[in-house]
Amino acid sequence: MTATLAPAREPGSPSPASSRRLAERVFRIREFGIVAVLIVFVAVTAAIQPRFLNSSNIQFVLVDATIYALLALGETLVVITRNVDLSVGSVLGISAYACAKLANQAHGVPLPLVFLAGLGIGLGFGVINGLMVALGRVPSLVVTLATLYIIRGIDVLVVSGGQVVPSSYYPSFLSLSKATVLGIPDLAIAVAVLVALGWYALRTFRSGRELYAIGSNPDAARLAGIPMGKRVFTAFAISGAIAGVAGVLWASRYGTVDSTAGTSYELQVVAAVVVGGVAIFGGSGSVVGAAIGALLLQTINSALYVLGVSPNWDQAIAGFLLILAIVLDRIISVQLTASLRRRSARRGT
Amino acid sequence: MERDALRNRLRPAQFKPALRWETGLVVVVIAIVIFGNAVSPQFLTSNNFFNLGLTTGEIAIMALPMALIIISGEIDLSVESMLGMSSALLGVLYLHKLPILLIFLIVAVVGALGGLLNGLLVTRVGLPSLAVTIGTLALYRGIALILLGPRTVANFPTTYTNVGIEAIPHTDLPWSIGIFIVLAVIFAIVLHATPFGRSVYAMGDNAEAASFAGIRVKRIKTSLFVISGLASALAGVLWTFRLNTAVQDNGTGLSLDVVAIVLLAGVSIFGGKGSIAGVFLAVLAFAGLQNALLLTNFNQEATGLVTGGLLLVSVFVPNAAMFVRYLRGVVSRSAPRPPEPALSMPRKDT
Numbered sequence: 001m002t003a004t005l006a007p008a009r010e011p012g013s014p015s016p017a018s019s020r021r022l023a024e025r026v027f028r029i030r031e032f033g034i035v036a037v038l039i040v041f042v043a044v045t046a047a048i049q050p051r052f053l054n055s056s057n058i059q060f061v062l063v064d065a066t067i068y069a070l071l072a073l074g075e076t077l078v079v080i081t082r083n084v085d086l087s088v089g090s091v092l093g094i095s096a097y098a099c100a101k102l103a104n105q106a107h108g109v110p111l112p113l114v115f116l117a118g119l120g121i122g123l124g125f126g127v128i129n130g131l132m133v134a135l136g137r138v139p140s141l142v143v144t145l146a147t148l149y150i151i152r153g154i155d156v157l158v159v160s161g162g163q164v165v166p167s168s169y170y171p172s173f174l175s176l177s178k179a180t181v182l183g184i185p186d187l188a189i190a191v192a193v194l195v196a197l198g199w200y201a202l203r204t205f206r207s208g209r210e211l212y213a214i215g216s217n218p219d220a221a222r223l224a225g226i227p228m229g230k231r232v233f234t235a236f237a238i239s240g241a242i243a244g245v246a247g248v249l250w251a252s253r254y255g256t257v258d259s260t261a262g263t264s265y266e267l268q269v270v271a272a273v274v275v276g277g278v279a280i281f282g283g284s285g286s287v288v289g290a291a292i293g294a295l296l297l298q299t300i301n302s303a304l305y306v307l308g309v310s311p312n313w314d315q316a317i318a319g320f321l322l323i324l325a326i327v328l329d330r331i332i333s334v335q336l337t338a339s340l341r342r343r344s345a346r347r348g349t
Numbered sequence: 350m351e352r353d354a355l356r357n358r359l360r361p362a363q364f365k366p367a368l369r370w371e372t373g374l375v376v377v378v379i380a381i382v383i384f385g386n387a388v389s390p391q392f393l394t395s396n397n398f399f400n401l402g403l404t405t406g407e408i409a410i411m412a413l414p415m416a417l418i419i420i421s422g423e424i425d426l427s428v429e430s431m432l433g434m435s436s437a438l439l440g441v442l443y444l445h446k447l448p449i450l451l452i453f454l455i456v457a458v459v460g461a462l463g464g465l466l467n468g469l470l471v472t473r474v475g476l477p478s479l480a481v482t483i484g485t486l487a488l489y490r491g492i493a494l495i496l497l498g499p500r501t502v503a504n505f506p507t508t509y510t511n512v513g514i515e516a517i518p519h520t521d522l523p524w525s526i527g528i529f530i531v532l533a534v535i536f537a538i539v540l541h542a543t544p545f546g547r548s549v550y551a552m553g554d555n556a557e558a559a560s561f562a563g564i565r566v567k568r569i570k571t572s573l574f575v576i577s578g579l580a581s582a583l584a585g586v587l588w589t590f591r592l593n594t595a596v597q598d599n600g601t602g603l604s605l606d607v608v609a610i611v612l613l614a615g616v617s618i619f620g621g622k623g624s625i626a627g628v629f630l631a632v633l634a635f636a637g638l639q640n641a642l643l644l645t646n647f648n649q650e651a652t653g654l655v656t657g658g659l660l661l662v663s664v665f666v667p668n669a670a671m672f673v674r675y676l677r678g679v680v681s682r683s684a685p686r687p688p689e690p691a692l693s694m695p696r697k698d699t
Contacts, residue, residue, distance in 0.1 A: 084479075138664045139618045141479075145605060146660035153654030160648065259650070264602070267426075267483050280480045312498045316491025323484035326476055 033328075034276060034292045038299060045303040052306045055183045061295075061302045062188040063177050063253055068294035070191050070246045071269045072276065073198050074239030076290040079273055080202070081232050082215040082282025083140035087129060088243040089265030090151035095121045095247025097155060100164035100257040103173040111172055118248040119241050125151060126240015130233035140236075148266065152259075159259035166255030176252040187249060191291075198287040211235060215282025272297050275325040279333075297322075370615030373666075374630035381634060385641035392644055395521040403513065403591065405636035406525025407432065407584035408603060412610045413529075413536045414577035416628045419611055420540075421570055422553040422620030423471060423478035428581045428607055430489035431463045432600035435585030437493035440502030440595025449506070456582050463489055464578020468571030486604065493597040502595040513591035525587045529632075532580075537625035545569065553620030609656050610635050613663045634659070 046053045071088050078085045095118045102109040102117055109117070129147055133140045166174060179186045202208035210231050213221045222228055251257050270280075276293025278285025300321060304314050385392035411428045418425050435456045442452040463485070470481045512524045520527075540546035552559040552566045560566045589595045614631035616623030635656070642652050 132661075132665075136665060142612055142618050142660060142664045145608065145612075146657040146664070148605070149609070149653035149657030149660070153651040153657065156648055156651040157654075267486065270480075270483055271487070274480050274483070280477045310498075312494045314491070314494075315487055316495055319484055319486070319488030319491050322487060323470065323481065326480050326484065327470070327474055330474060330476055 031277065031286065031289045031292065033332075034289060034296060038292065038296050041296070041299060041303060045307060049306050049308075052303060057302065057306065058183070059178075059180060059185050061298055063185050064302075065295040065298035066185065066187045066191045067246050067249050067253065068265075068269060068272050068298060069195065069291040070242055070249070071265065072272045072290040072294045073191075073195055073287050074242035075269050075273050076276075076278050076285060076287045077198075077202075077211060077235040078140070078239045079270075079278050079280065080211045080215045080282055080285060081235050082218065083133060083232060083235070084144065084270065084280075085129065085140065085236060085239045086144040086266045086270075087125065087147040087151055088239065088246075088269055089262040090148050090155065091122050091125045091240055091243035092247040092250055092262035092265055093259070094125075094151055094155040094158070095244040096251040096257050096261045097159055097164065097247075097259070099248045100169070100251040103170060103251070104164065104168040106168075108170060111176070114173070115245065115248055118244040120244070122244015122247065123237060123241040126237040126243070127233075129240060130236030133236060134229040134233040152263075156259045161259075163256060163258035164251070169252075169255070173252055174255065177249065195287050195291045202287060207231060207234075212283055215279075216284070268297070269294075271322050274329075275322060277329055293325075370667075371624065371626050371630060374613075374615070374627060374634060378630055378633045378637060381637040381641060385637060385644070388641055389644035392641060397640065397644075399516055399521050399523055401636050401640040402526035403523045404639070405632060406523060406529055407588045407591075407600070408606055408610065409529040409632045409636075410525065410532060410580055410584045410587070411577070411603070411607045412614075412628055412632060413532055413625070414573065414580045415607050416611045416614060416616050416623055416625065417536070417540060417549055418478075418570075418573050418577055419608075419616050419618065420553045420620055420623050421549045421573055422556060423570060423573075424482065424608070424618075425464075425467060425478065425574060425577050426482040426604045426608070427463070427467060427485040427489055428577060428584075429600045429603040430486045430493065431460055431578055431581035432585040432588060432603065433493040433597060434463065434489045434496075435460050435582040436589045436595045436599040437497040437597050439586055439589050440500075441496045443505060443595070444502055449509070453586065456586060457579060460578040460580075460582025460585070461575050462578070463581075464575040465571065467578070468574030471574065472567035472570050490597070490601075493599075497595065497597045499597075503593055505590060505593055509590045510593045512587060513593065525591070528583070528587070533625055533629055540625055549573070550621055553622070555621075606635075606656070609660050613659055615663070 042052070051057065071092070075085055075088060098121055099114050099118045102114050103111070125147065129140075129144055132138060132143045132147075136143070177185070177187055181189060202211065210221070210226045213224065213226055214228055214231055218228065247262070250261060254261075272294035273285070273290045274280055274293070275296060276285065276289035276291065278290050278293075297318065300318060301314060304317060305311065309317075382393070391397050411432070415425060415428065438456050438459055439452060442455060443449075447455075467478070467482055467485055470476050470485075471478045515524075516522055517524055517527045522530075540549065548559065548564040548569060551562065551564055552569065556566050585599065588599055592599075610631045611623070611628060612618060613634065614623060614627035616627065638655055638659070639652055642655060643649060
């Protein structure tokens with residue numbers, strides 16, 4: 001039902017102007033809702049424990065959230081087309097190891113090339129996923145579940161019990177995740193810019209709008225002449241490339257990389273995307289929402305820690321909030337559908 | 350509905366595979382046995398079969414209700430956490446010296462409640478099961494963590510921990526596999542020979558049509574999730590006794606294994622298709638392959654390569670077969686384009 005939002009924004013639907021305005025208002029409200037929860041959460045936590053707002057804690061939260069937000073950006077593109085990419089955690093893992101190897105002092109590969117390597121590795125796996133889903137026409141849930149296993153298996157064979165330790169890196173690699181501008185990590189700024197670009201592209205470009213069209217009604221999208229295979233392929237390729245880059249950031253942030261890096265990230269990323277208001281069955285949602293969803297989940301983790309809640313409670317609370325978020329999203333979308341129906345009834349269409 | 354269009358095109362009348370899926374699996378299992386025997390003389394020993402069964406029993410038990418859930422058109426990713434939750438609960442209650450039968454009862458009730466929450470959120474609130482069970486995956490694991498924290502409970506009575514050591518008398522089968530076989534027979538009868546089971550296929554095929562036909566779709570789906578919770582609780586108890594330890598992270602990562610087995614069994618991720626015989630054979634294939642690789646020098650943690658490869662094969666083979674048939678003109682030309690709509694996930698919320 002959430003998908004009813006997107007068709008309202010497609011050209012040619014009944015009374016496009018008014019429903020577009022309504023849909024846009026609701027879009028704003030939906031993201032506003034997550035932001036409001038985030039602000040309340042930060043305010044309450046800071047009131048109880050001012051230490052929460054000291055600059056080093058904020059930096060930690062932002063850098064951790066940055067990695068998830070980046071992955072969520074790619075995942076959102078895929079989820080909007082009514083697909084899912086479960087292989088992001090494994091791609092992140094293998095890219096993190098390869099790039100950590102490249103960035104050690106002995107090899108001394110320059111930083112931009114390390115990023116390029118991460119991007120290339122991720123893009124390669126993304127292209128494989130995309131080809132299988134778009135050309136092989138098999139369900140993405142199954143394909144990416146399989147590549148989740150396979151890529152992790154390759155990772156294990158490549159790493160074969162070894163690990164990279166922080167002391168082996170050249171300094172500029174480790175400082176990558178520590179550099180700040182006015183107390184805000186460089187990485188967070190870079191990812192925020194990427195998310196903003198993604199948001200603009202999905203909102204404005206024809207290819208971006210077509211992703212929504214594919215997700216909200218594949219049959220209609222095909223009849224409308226949208227190159228579905230190409231678009232879905234591109235979404236997977238981008239998601240893979242982004243996971244590869246996230247691997248570089250992961251290695252820089254955590255330092256120690258072995259074959260378990262990024263295990264089970266896929267579920268947390270999907271969680272962030274869902275909390276951010278992206279409909280799991282496609283056709284609606286925004287990358288900004290997904291990024292804020294990632295930030296919210298990370299903030300919750302950190303807040304629970306700062307508040308001295310036993311770490312034993314973290315996961316249960318995170319799980320509870322995730323379910324709460326999707327229930328609320330459902331209630332909102334049911335009400336939205338009802339109000340859209342009332343409007344069109346009033347207009348006699 | 351594009352799903353119905355897909356279904357129509359995949360209907361057996363138009364697409365009769367040369368091999369039944371289950372027949373193909375039998376061939377795979379035989380190939381694995383030959384391979385296993387070739388790589389190690391130990392493969393075909395009763396001792397090895399016992400170990401093989403021991404490490405697969407819990408996954409196999411959880412695969413049965415998972416098959417029903419996927420046939421009904423839903424999915425349950427929270428089974429590993431329900432396993433962990435019941436393991437932790439068992440440990441905590443044992444520390445408090447409750448009578449063991451009462452503990453079993455409580456664990457079963459909690460498992461059923463866990464499944465009930467999944468089922469109600471999916472059917473009554475109308476949420477996609479993929480999202481709900483990712484949420485409860487975290488929630489139930491979190492509850493296990495609250496119950497047990499970093500503690501480890503061990504030293505359960507040997508009467509029970511013997512499930513990890515002793516075979517069923519007069520056989521080489523571990524107890525968990527014995528339980529699996531009994532359950533598999535029950536599930537097969539229920540799924541293939543009762544109105545309940547037939548309605549599971551009907552709702553997986555087309556939930557709307559099923560409900561117009563008077564099938565209580567919501568109630569049956571909820572009951573499937575409850576059964577999944579119960580089976581996971583049972584698997585949790587077996588797991589705990591087999592390893593003689595209750596820790597909060599028991600069973601982490603198993604859900605995807607269970608889903609992989611069910612898909613390998615020929616159950617369609619779109620619902621409405623699959624059989625218990627397939628699940629049984631897929632369990633054999635999965636366990637046999639893992640075990641054969643264990644006996645070689647293959648890196649044990651990399652067996653995911655093989656699981657993933659099998660999964661890919663299982664999803665590509667039917668499509669490839671259908672495409673070849675289409676080119677040969679076997680598939681009716683009235684079907685617009687052959688395997689088109691699998692491009693997207695099924696949509697459950699209409």
